[in-house]
Amino acid sequence: MRKALLVVDVQNDFYETGSLPVKGASQINKVINRAMRDPVYTILAGQDWHPSNHMSFAANHRKEPFTPFDNKKGIGPVLWPVHCMQGTPGAEFHPDIESNRFDYIVRKGTHPGVDSYSIFRENDGTNLGTAGLLKALGIEEIDICGLALDYCLKYTVHDALSSGFKIRVIINGTKGVEANEGDVQRTLDEFESAGVELIEK
Numbered sequence: 001m002r003k004a005l006l007v008v009d010v011q012n013d014f015y016e017t018g019s020l021p022v023k024g025a026s027q028i029n030k031v032i033n034r035a036m037r038d039p040v041y042t043i044l045a046g047q048d049w050h051p052s053n054h055m056s057f058a059a060n061h062r063k064e065p066f067t068p069f070d071n072k073k074g075i076g077p078v079l080w081p082v083h084c085m086q087g088t089p090g091a092e093f094h095p096d097i098e099s100n101r102f103d104y105i106v107r108k109g110t111h112p113g114v115d116s117y118s119i120f121r122e123n124d125g126t127n128l129g130t131a132g133l134l135k136a137l138g139i140e141e142i143d144i145c146g147l148a149l150d151y152c153l154k155y156t157v158h159d160a161l162s163s164g165f166k167i168r169v170i171i172n173g174t175k176g177v178e179a180n181e182g183d184v185q186r187t188l189d190e191f192e193s194a195g196v197e198l199i200e201k
């Protein structure tokens with residue numbers, strides 16, 4: 001039975017020298033490359049892909065990055081630094097990630113007014129087609145890795161569960177951004193209550 005490997009947002013802006021850096025992000029590259037060599041996987045990558053007028057950017061509200069903000073319509077819980085702008089180097093996959101192994105790429109966050117943390121659906125619920133794609137491929141089990149543990153990966157795990165997939169988190173293949181203190185621990189607690197298995201690769 002084929003499985004899916006979801007590789008979430010391994011893009012330059014989320015690495016140590018990027019605009020929305022995740023501490024220790026580059027440590028996950030070798031784990032992800034090793035996982036991708038397993039022939040059981042169909043590999044699907046997420047790519048955060050924002051237009052310059054995206055409303056998740058603090059600058060577009062004349063506010064400081066990480067200002068709390070929630071418009072209940074898909075932006076929040078904080079405003080972010082400008083990141084992963086379409087066509088910029090920050091939006092490219094990290095050069096150490098063997099991105100030639102990706103079978104599919106799902107771009108998200110492309111609509112100015114709505115953010116999209118999950119690879120399955122935008123924050124306002126709009127379907128991105130990922131569940132349908134995986135089901136059409138006969139895939140029932142997913143392993144997930146990438147950035148950031150406490151945002152895009154977490155939302156993707158929840159949506160995978162609600163779409164009926166079994167999902168395991170490759171815990172040495174992910175790191176959190178911790179925009180609000182405690183985000184990583186809360187995410188791990190949520191995984192535990194949801195019975196999500198953590199594995200190492």
Ligand code: VGL
Binds near residue numbers: 009
């Ligand atoms: C992400 C914040 C904003 C992520 C994307 O990939 O976790 N976080 N956009």
Ligand code: ZN
Binds near residue numbers: 084109
């Ligand atoms: Zn984003």
